[in-house]
Amino acid sequence: MEGKITLLVILLLPAAAAIVGYMIGRKNEKNRDTLNIIITGVELLLVTSLYKEAMAGPIKLFIPDIMGTGMYLKLDAFRYIFVWISTFIWFLTTMYSTQYLIRYKNRNRYYAFFMLTLASTVGIFLSENILNLFTFFEIMSFTSYALVIHDEDKYALDAGKIYIGMAIGGGMVLLMGLFLLYEYTGVFNISELGVQIRQIGNIKYLISTLIIIGFGVKASIVPLHVWVPKVYPAAPTPASAILSGVLLKTGLFGIFITTENLMQGDLFISMVILILGLMNMFLGGFLALFQRNIKRILAYSGMSQAGYILVGIGLAGVLKEHKAVAVYGTLYHIINHALFKVLLFMGTGIIYMILHELSINVIRGFGKHKNMLKAVFLIGILAIMGMPGFNGFISKTLLHEAILEAYYMYHSIWWKVAEIVFTISSAVTGAYMLKIFVTVFMEKSEKYKGQYRDHIRKRALFPMIILSIAIVYIGINPDASLGIVAKGAEAFGIKGHIKVDFYTLPNIKASLFTIMIGICIYIGFVRMYLRKHDGNESFYINPSLNWFSLEKNVYAPALIITFRSSSAIFHVIDRGVVNFVHYINDRVKSISGMQIKRRRYRKIDAEELDFGKKSANYTEELSKEFHSLAELMDKMYRNMNSLKYAIFIVAAILAVILVELIF
Structure with missing residues (x-):
């Protein structure tokens, strides 16, 4: 029972420290820095105290009625490696940050998001429910985004755009894979997925591909690595250190459990991961050769080193027993x-x-x-x-x-x-x-x-x-x-x-x-x-600055074409809706006028006269409503820009694809 309580504490302690530290930091930054060092040190000690229990057998904690399906935490020897190295690195990096950030602005905000990122990272590694894992994964993307844009200059903001854009895109693909996974297996617990997925046929390859793409963005897999050389130099160095040293591992952790737990070391998936790993190793190192900024060299180096881990993951499936x-x-x-x-x-x-x-x-x-x-x-x-x-x-x-x-x-x-x-x-x-x-x-x-x-x-x-x-x-x-x-x-x-x-x-x-x-x-x-x-x-x-660029020559043009084409489609749809409303408005006016005119050719009593007035008033009000609706549509048409249209059309396309895949 003590281990289960400690499991919950190491998840919640950094999040609580983020709030308390932010409040303290508004009055005394030195006390806030001391608090953060103490909290990350306590976090490391708590994780270390779980060593013997985690080595003896998995520590499990299930809390119902949280995150829809309940929150299921698990700490075994495999996860312990990730959790311990994360808390160890965070403790040292927090200590380092107190020196590095002395002349930086917005230090209070930085430390708050720094601690929240720790909480979400620990949550990723502890999650036995893959939907819980996804939730913490997305939280980590948003909290680490605040660290990337900390300097708030043009370069940092541009880096932040590509980072959060890739993170959200990867998250959407990952979520689609999880929806399909649950539709076909009916389970979210990682330890149960391997048995269930054997029975669903070749759709498992589509599911695993979507999940690997989602995690692959954070793992900087080729060709999803385009954010790496921009983001690492933009972030303050302590943030760059955890991005490469720890957050990179969250994507690799997801890929590891997908290939080994979910797909049970499937040979095809393992070979794909192996080939991607070799590409990462070589391409990351080759591009690092040409760089002149040390952070950019280390950024491409991180991509290359991730390739070594991917090669190991792929070989685990290839070598079987x-x-x-x-x-x-x-x-x-x-x-x-x-x-x-x-x-x-x-x-x-x-x-x-x-x-x-x-x-x-x-x-x-x-x-x-x-x-x-x-x-x-x-x-x-x-x-x-x-x-x-x-x-x-x-x-x-x-x-x-x-x-x-x-x-x-x-x-x-x-x-x-x-x-x-x-x-x-x-x-x-x-x-x-x-x-x-x-x-x-x-x-x-x-x-x-x-x-x-x-x-x-x-x-x-x-x-x-x-x-x-x-x-x-x-x-x-x-x-x-x-x-x-x-x-x-x-x-x-x-x-x-x-x-x-x-x-x-x-x-x-x-x-x-x-x-x-x-x-x-x-x-x-x-x-x-x-x-x-x-x-x-x-x-x-x-x-290499003048070479072919995936971002400039592929991704950016593809997004521009998508936005413009979707904008054109919605322009046609929007004008069609507005014209339809105008047509209905005119028809209602015409019908209203015909009804009143017809009643003049016969004698009517007071009751009918009163009803006719009410009817005329009602149709007139209805006509006004349609006229207002037409004006509203016109206003919406003028105010909506192509970006919003594009978001709608992309969401619609994803929804149609999802429906087609499920049914």
């Missing part, structure tokens, strides 16, 4: 990515706090003499590159082993292709991270020598040091986290632990070989092709 190594690698990379990516964003945030600039062409040489900042940033870089001794090496080794397992199982040349893509993508990761580190922390620049050291506060460095220690500890002692990963894998029918010897000579050689390829790409492509010289100055160019 041999999927243990794939599930281990996926869960391990979910943990590791959160640690090193948040560390890199925090290091980037310190640079921005001081210089208010993140273009490597401008800040080159800034960190050469900032030894502490250089050290923690280097740890993050070595981790994401997969260097032996750091946590990224552990999860990447597991995922690489899973690809080899698939090759031995199917003996297809395509698995060799997948391994090559995996290796090249990892090498490209090393190349674009070297681009950042060499330019910012190794090149000389006299204007930054010995300056700004007093701007780097311990309050901002402390969370980075904690993350660095965690990264190195996992890298040196991977078995320490392998136990919880193994317990989490039991949710997918994997019994027992697999023995993994990470630091074998072949694994170390494979990692170092990949890093050497990355160094060659950096020297031969980044420095030789992307780096230009103008007299004594050197700078990087970004040719």
Whole structure:
């Protein structure tokens, strides 16, 4: 019973803190900051206290008459990984925010939505009812939107538009998938869906596709990733850190339960996820090579790292009863990515706090003499590159082993292709991270020598040091986290632990070989092709700015065509309705006049005369009503714009499609 109460507390505590903190912050910001740090620390301690109980068996709590179907919360070992890493990252990021936001406006609003986002994120990972999960998922989209647009400048507002637009669009598609799911299965509980969906035939592929698209927007799956390079640079750095380190995982969590729980590791769906993951890995890394803003590099890097997790999810279905190594690698990379990516964003945030600039062409040489900042940033870089001794090496080794397992199982040349893509993508990761580190922390620049050291506060460095220690500890002692990963894998029918010897000579050689390829790409492509010289100055160019853009060349024209065509359709419909009302109005007037005229040719008594007057008055009032209605329609026609028409027509199309699919 105590565990169930704690489950409810960790869901409600951040939401309550958001309200209380906002009220306190209106009078004393220091007390509000202290409260938020304490609350996120308590949240982490409460989640940690549930470790033994969650490992022993799932903790369940059902509250009826909430969200229509009741609220069903569940915490097992699999979900515990997501909840713990989220609260851990949030605690450190909250501490970091108190230093980062000192010179920002609207701090009170930021912290309120920051805590609400934590509450909704925890709700996503705890939800056993998939409709509850959807509700928290949408709440998270709206609360995180407030973080994205925090600066309220043009760039932030434009980024906010694409973020909320993609989130709402993805949410609508996800909801349609859930409607179909319930129509055919009659259940919403995630643990029951796998059994029920086997009986509904091939419609399950449409349902799973809609759900994966809905979650895929947040997971930045190609081609739904267009919001990523705009949103991450626009948001304040602590918000960017949780967007990449935690909120990205909400979409991946949804895809994971869809492929494994809902579709029971279906081979077709798993192969699609695997291919999309390989595309994410390569395309995200390739685009990161060309960027000059550090946040944009990390944004595309997050998209690439999500590809590793998607590859693991896909391999789990492909390998069937041999999927243990794939599930281990996926869960391990979910943990590791959160640690090193948040560390890199925090290091980037310190640079921005001081210089208010993140273009490597401008800040080159800034960190050469900032030894502490250089050290923690280097740890993050070595981790994401997969260097032996750091946590990224552990999860990447597991995922690489899973690809080899698939090759031995199917003996297809395509698995060799997948391994090559995996290796090249990892090498490209090393190349674009070297681009950042060499330019910012190794090149000389006299204007930054010995300056700004007093701007780097311990309050901002402390969370980075904690993350660095965690990264190195996992890298040196991977078995320490392998136990919880193994317990989490039991949710997918994997019994027992697999023995993994990470630091074998072949694994170390494979990692170092990949890093050497990355160094060659950096020297031969980044420095030789992307780096230009103008007299004594050197700078990087970004040719990708002029390349084909999904947003500009596909999505924007498609939306414009949809809006204009729907506007034209509603123009015809609207004018038709207005003309029809005018016609009825004229007919009523004509009928009214004929009735009164006909009564003059015979003698009528007083009672009939009174009735005739009433009838004439009634028809006259009816005529006035229709005339008013016609004026109203005219006014509506003048005031309604094409955007509103488009919304109506899109909603109508979705409704028609839904009816067709159901019936």
